[in-house]
Amino acid sequence: MSDATSEELDRSMLAEIRDMSTPDDDLFGEIIDTYLDDVPKRIAGLHEAIAAGDADKIHRAAHTMKGSSSNLGLLGMVAACQAVVNAGRSGQLDGVEAKAAALDQAFARAREILNQERAE
Numbered sequence: 001m002s003d004a005t006s007e008e009l010d011r012s013m014l015a016e017i018r019d020m021s022t023p024d025d026d027l028f029g030e031i032i033d034t035y036l037d038d039v040p041k042r043i044a045g046l047h048e049a050i051a052a053g054d055a056d057k058i059h060r061a062a063h064t065m066k067g068s069s070s071n072l073g074l075l076g077m078v079a080a081c082q083a084v085v086n087a088g089r090s091g092q093l094d095g096v097e098a099k100a101a102a103l104d105q106a107f108a109r110a111r112e113i114l115n116q117e118r119a120e
Contacts, residue, residue: 004113006075013073014117032114035068039107046084046103050096058096059088062103069110080106 004011014028021027042065049057066081080103087096 003116008074008076008109009113010073010075013071017072029118031072032118035072036111036114038068039065039110043100043104043107046100049088050093050100053093055088055091055093057088058093059085062088065103072110072114074106074110074113076106077103077110 017031018028042061046058046061046065049061062081062084066078066085069077069081080099083099084096084103087093087099
């Protein structure tokens with residue numbers, strides 16, 4: 001079990017995904033791999049939207065990541081995404097770069113957590 005805190009991870013969400021896996025498949029690993037492949041692309045798109053000052057694209061990118069992070073119980077990512085979602089939704093982009101940097105850090109931690117969980 002990873003050393004993730006209860007503020008970072010809702011383990012019940014990962015347990016549900018593990019329970020859906022069978023000995024003949026690695027659904028758990030496939031879902032983690034998909035998430036770890038997809039989110040960096042979305043983060044890159046988020047940074048492009050920030051550079052362009054496009055509040056709608058900022059909102060959509062962060063909202064999508066928030067949903068997939070929530071499905072995995074990655075509470076730290078959900079919180080970081082929500083801060084960016086709020087900025088994009090309101091159009092108040094002052095400080096959004098710092099919020100995106102916090103999201104980058106939250107994803108680095110989420111990747112660590114998921115890799116530890118997968119190894120168990």
